[in-house]
Amino acid sequence: MKRTTTVIILVLIVVVFGVSLYYLWSKNQEDSVTYVTEKASNETIVLKTVATGSIVPKEEVLIKPNISGVVDEVFVEAGEYVKQGDLIAKIRVIPNVSSLTSAKNNIASNQTALQTAEINYKTQKTIYDRQKELFDKGVVAANDFDQVNNTYFQAKQQVEQARIDVQQARQNYDIIKTGTTSGLGNIAQTQVRATVAGMVLDVPVKAGNQVIEANNFNEGTSIASLADVKKMIFEGKVDESEVGKIKEGLPLEITVGAIEDVKFDAVLDYIAPKGVEENGAIQFEIKGTLEKMDSTFIRAGLSANASIILEKAESILAIKEALVQYDDETKKPFVEIEVGDQKFERKDVELGISDGIFVEVKSGVSKDDKIKVWNQLQGVPNYAQQ
Numbered sequence: 034m035k036r037t038t039t040v041i042i043l044v045l046i047v048v049v050f051g052v053s054l055y056y057l058w059s060k061n062q063e064d065s066v067t068y069v070t071e072k073a074s075n076e077t078i079v080l081k082t083v084a085t086g087s088i089v090p091k092e093e094v095l096i097k098p099n100i101s102g103v104v105d106e107v108f109v110e111a112g113e114y115v116k117q118g119d120l121i122a123k124i125r126v127i128p129n130v131s132s133l134t135s136a137k138n139n140i141a142s143n144q145t146a147l148q149t150a151e152i153n154y155k156t157q158k159t160i161y162d163r164q165k166e167l168f169d170k171g172v173v174a175a176n177d178f179d180q181v182n183n184t185y186f187q188a189k190q191q192v193e194q195a196r197i198d199v200q201q202a203r204q205n206y207d208i209i210k211t212g213t214t215s216g217l218g219n220i221a222q223t224q225v226r227a228t229v230a231g232m233v234l235d236v237p238v239k240a241g242n243q244v245i246e247a248n249n250f251n252e253g254t255s256i257a258s259l260a261d262v263k264k265m266i267f268e269g270k271v272d273e274s275e276v277g278k279i280k281e282g283l284p285l286e287i288t289v290g291a292i293e294d295v296k297f298d299a300v301l302d303y304i305a306p307k308g309v310e311e312n313g314a315i316q317f318e319i320k321g322t323l324e325k326m327d328s329t330f331i332r333a334g335l336s337a338n339a340s341i342i343l344e345k346a347e348s349i350l351a352i353k354e355a356l357v358q359y360d361d362e363t364k365k366p367f368v369e370i371e372v373g374d375q376k377f378e379r380k381d382v383e384l385g386i387s388d389g390i391f392v393e394v395k396s397g398v399s400k401d402d403k404i405k406v407w408n409q410l411q412g413v414p415n416y417a418q419q
Contacts, residue, residue, distance in 0.1 A: 067375065068375060068407070070404055070406065071352070072400065072401065073351065073352045073394060073399070073404070074352075074400070075348050075350060075400075076349060076391045077348065077349075078345070078349065078387065078388050078393060079388060080343045080344040081286075081341055081343055081388075082271065082279070082340075082341050083340055084270060084271045084319060084338070084341060085337075085338055086267055086319075086336075086338075086339065087267075087268060087336050087337055088266070088267060088268075088331050088335045088337050089266060089334065090262065090265060090333055091260075091261070092260060092261065092264065093258055093259070093260045094231070094258065094260065095255045095258050096121055096225060096257045096259060097244075097246070097247050097252075097254060097255055097256060098124050098225050098244050098245075098256060100223065101127075101243075101244060102125050102244060103124065103125045103243055104122055104124060104125075104240050104241060104244060104256075105123045105124060105125040105223075106240055107239060107240060108120050108123075109121055109122075110236060111234060111235055112232065112233065113232070114230075114231070114233075115227045115230065116230045117228065117230045118226050118227060120224060121225045121226060121227055121256055122238070122256050122257070123224055123225070124223045124225060126223060136205050136206040139202045139206075140203055140206055143195065143198040144199055146195050146198065147192070147195035149195075150188070150191040150194075151195075153188050154192045156188075157184055157185045158185060158188075160185070161181055161184075164177070227259060228259075229259055229261075231261045232261070233257055233259060234259065234260055235257065236257045237256075237257075238254065242254075244256065260333065262330070262331070262333065263326065264322075265323050265331055266320050266322050267299055267321040267323065267337055268318070268319075268320050269318075269319055269338075270317060271319055271341075272314055272315070273315040273317065276317045280301075280304070281301055281303070282300065282302070283341055283343065284298065284299070284300060284301075285300065285301055285340065285341055285342070286298065286299075286340040287299050287321070287337050288337060289331060289336075289337045290337065291332075291336075292329070292331070297324075297325075297326065297329075297331075299321035299322055299323045300322055301320075301341060302322055303318075303320035304317060304319050305317045305318040321339060346385070346393060349385070349386075350393070350398075352391065352392060352398070353391060353392075354389060354390060355408060356406065356407070357382070357392065366383075366384055367379050368382055369404065369407060370398065370402045370404060370405070371403040371404075380397050382394055382395075
């Protein structure tokens with residue numbers, strides 16, 4: 034009796050287990066997802082890459098002194114507009130003792146040379162006068178008189194040249210001592226003037242600072258920097274993975290962090306031929322000239338981003354990238370079009386430009402086709418267009 038009961042219980046367990054397995058299998062065969070659909074639409078797709086950088090003047094001019102010394106007075110401040118020739122600063126010369134002594138000795142040397150030339154000139158003039166008198170009487174031959182005349186003329190030129198050398202030596206002495214001399218006027222070396230018109234971007238010195246003139250061994254001290262703020266450029270860098278996609282002449286859209294809701298158009302006009310390693314990646318410098326800035330004032334050095342427009346298509350038929358599926362074998366794209374209630378048919382499509390969200394559809398679907406959203410999440414409401 035006990036054995037029969039055990040067998041019945043085992044049979045019941047097997048039956049219940051089998052019914053459960055069948056129920057689970059049948060439920061698994063049912064598609065629990067109700068698919069929604071979306072339609073194609075007219076979109077403007079822009080394929081672009083972004084470069085970071087800053088806005089800088091197209092041409093920035095550094096104003097440097099022509100002589101070393103101490104800044105006596107500064108006449109401009111950053112932000113002011115100046116014209117070419119306007120006075121920027123005045124330099125007070127601190128003479129070098131060695132150079133001053135050398136210039137003083139040079140004056141004495143040239144004065145001695147002048148005295149010698151004057152004595153020689155007087156001697157040659159006496160000879161010339163005597164020989165001319167004899168020549169007029171016919172006593173001296175013409176060839177002999179010509180030699181005397183030439184010697185007299187050379188002596189006269191030597192005196193004039195010696196006087197010029199003395200004057201130059203004195204002027205050089207004055208310049209070394211004071212930075213200027215008589216006759217220089219507005220070109221006195223102690224007066225630092227603007228070489229171009231524009232805005233003063235920076236004045237890195239103040240009264241009392243020592244400055245050095247530019248020479249072969251030193252680039253000199255900058256008194257001020259000037260630039261035309263109406264001619265600005267974007268200067269930034271792009272990664273080596275993107276540099277192969279860009280070329281000169283492409284349009285740029287510049288956004289400046291400090292100026293909200295304003296975009297500036299620019300043209301890419303320079304790509305560095307050589308990259309520079311930064312933080313383990315190779316970066317290439319690019320430059321783009323801003324166009325039509327109008328009345329917007331952009332301060333030099335502001336950080337900015339440049340969207341480099343690689344390709345642009347306006348008012349084209351497009352669908353969301355997420356609606357596209359790819360064949361496992363051929364890797365060709367296709368979508369599923371609704372042909373009945375929750376019934377879909379596969380259609381191959383030809384795709385074009387994509388920005389990662391929308392992709393252009395060149396053929397395969399129309400604007401009225403309902404495309405299956407094949408990768409929607411279960412249990413999550415989808416309010417896409419039916």
